[in-house]
Amino acid sequence: MEHYNMNLTLKVWRQKNTDAQGHFESYQVPGVSSEMSFLEMFDVLNERLINEGKEPIAFDHDCREGICGACSMHINGRAHGPWSGTTTCQLHMRAFKDGDTITVEPWRAGAFPVVKDLTVDRGAFDRIISAGGYVSVNTGNAQDANNILVPKDKADQAFAAAACIGCGACVAACKNSSAMLFVSAKVSQLALLPQGQPEKKTRALNMIAQMDSEGFGSCTNTGACEAECPKEISLTNIARLNREYITAGFTYEK
């Protein structure tokens, strides 16, 4: 792999806090190595801002290996930037070339208020999970793990859905700011497994109700969520969620 250096212009969203007015600010960033990750490029810029006595850019990040779901930058109009199936932290600078201008914004969604600069509040996702994204099994209740057989294809599909990292890219990518891909991933995971069957109706109904009350938009089957999802969660899950939801709506007996 050939490595190279580049000079870039960054246009970054700056916003002091939730209530403040935000704006774009431009920064020249010279000498960026193609081997850096996108966030390491931000580290270099922030180090410079600190040395210049300015405030560094606030952004969420933690594991930097694409699994915690903290990082959340909208880069050149795309959630997590130009590479498909990739979180911002795993995006590397060889995706860009010398002279590029890169625009970086926070997730834009009413249900994800900006906390500061590129950091948003995704607490709504936790509240959706607590509305039903679980199996009600207290510690100590479980039987032997091999007592219930799970067909491999179902286990694999459940795993593919469970791979969701809760980053919110699906919401950010959606023109309606819908959280359907996120909700469907959890509903699907549990609907595909025998352990999730007893609560499948209440789960679908309650999680959707919570999603609506958080102010996420509706789904119009555009598919931007699937296209931008760093874990490539399939749109099929939304179909499955719709099926679960409709079935539950027709047959729920309370």
Added chain:
Amino acid sequence: MLNSKIPAGSLDKKWEDYKGHCKLVNPANKRNMEVIIVGTGLAGASAAASLGELGYKVKAFCFQDSPRRAHSIAAQGGINAAKNYQNDGDSVFRLFYDTVKGGDYRAREANVHRLAEVSGNIIDQCVAQGVPFAREYGGLLSNRSFGGTQVQRTFYAAGQTGQQLLLGAYSALERQVALGNVTMYNRHEMLEVVTIDGKARGIIARDLISGKLERHFGHAVLLCTGGYGNVFYLSTNAMGSNVTAAWKATRKGAYFGNPCYTQIHPTCIPVSGDHQSKLTLMSESLRNDGRIWVPKKQNDNRKPADIPEEERDYYLERRYPAFGNLVPRDVASRAAKERCDAGYGVGSSKQAVYLDYAAAIERYGKIEANKRQMHNASAAEITKLGKEVVAEKYGNLFDMYAKITGENPYEVPMRIYPAVHYTMGGLWVDYELMTSITGLYALGEANFSDHGANRLGASALMQGLADGYFVIPYTLGNYLADDIRTKAIPTDHPAFAEAEKNVQDTINQLMNIKGTKSVDHFHKKLGKIMWDKCGMARNEQGLKEAIVEIQQLRAEFWKDVRIPGDANEFNPELEKAGRVADFLELGELMCVDALNRRESCGGHFREESQTEDGEAKRDDDNFAYVAAWEYKGPSQFELHKEPLEFVECKPTQRSYK
């Protein structure tokens, strides 16, 4: 005095007896008992969920924006359990034995046996929660091998086992949040333990969004705050992983156990430049199928494909024929360093070795071709089939490697090098997981207890969940049963006021330095000292130098660090500054501990103590103890020793040959 409170009786009956005789809290009283849990990784989330289910009033804190982001999420390879589903000779005793031996006879036998006993329950519990473990076509759970063992006892979900287990614990936690048994405080950082009459009674936490300090009362406080590998700056830990909670407890009187025991993981992606912010692990599970090699010739600059088979040195298979590529992590790391130091390293930095999948792709391809009755399959067909199998097993890891390095690991061998990954040391705890401060507990990686001087792969997830799901629900009750008459203490108590003032003073002091260098500047410098002098190999002179250098760096930090912004707002630089200030104290203690331990054991390799062929040489006569350090003031630590007794696993020179 250190009292480990290990129950009497034979090893395999201790936990059973303990559970049968420990005190209980009745359900009506549990509702009045408040428990604070700091950290929501596997240990914290599982403890919060389990204690909430029991009816305790739980308050859980995490510095991330959601409990689901704790760094347990990044664990890749798997979780061990003595299920013996493979009928390959596994048992509770075997898992116990492997763990004590793997830890180079520096772990506490009773704790490890308990861990092995509950390991099976963990798998049962996680499956019941809907954790999608890998399965065979018949619908049964699948297993694979990990380092330091000769059985297949590792359960996994592709290369995302930690994620799936944490999301299971997180969903159980969120269920308790919904039921009102757990109150969750996201984006909060614990900055002080509050003690009243010698007992832990609460914490001071900073709301990271508003910057406000908050006082929280608890009848007991559980620290589930992970390890301190980030003292090295570059590690596989998350950027936010820190020692602050454990260090505040240390300064408050909790002893710190075996701080020098650091695990250097053999298979990480090598450093690419000065901008590097963290290192990425390539799961140990890759050593199941990958073969590690370097060229037989020094400074060989040929491409790997141009180096013929007979000119490759599969040095692990050569040195350790019994375990081959699956030797424990400390052994594999040192072997890689030895080869690179001797001039056989590969890649532009020469600080790397190859991890090669060509043989595995061919082997799996042949099996797959046979399954499909393709008995005359061409080499290309076999390779294609083999790649599909490898992709299914390790796809996400290969993708990650490709994204970071720009190279395709299905075609070119991966370059790997050891990196700081885990810390076996941590807060000293007794059998009940209580630290030396009454009512203050430490669970998971934050404590020192189960892995001795070296942790085996797939055992961290097991320990975190064992502590949270199956140990603390019993041991905490045994303590709180005597505390049922204690009413919630109002947080205007002078102890809370004083603790808050101390925290506020420290923050003010940091903000008022207004120096010239960033926090990262100091963190990188500390990391370099630690890696060079308290890393994979340590010696007396280096450690003595490191102690002086760290003291100087710490003084410079408190004179010259620059923290922009305000304390009363979201200020990530201030958060980092507090954490690095604590690392600057911990780093010194790690060197003090490493200097004191004049033997080699597990991940702690003192150059003065090695066998003729360069293996770690223990000194059981003088060092078969846990070093528990008491903080006595800046640069002053007093050593307390907990002797280790081995009844079932008699220490021998560890051999994987």
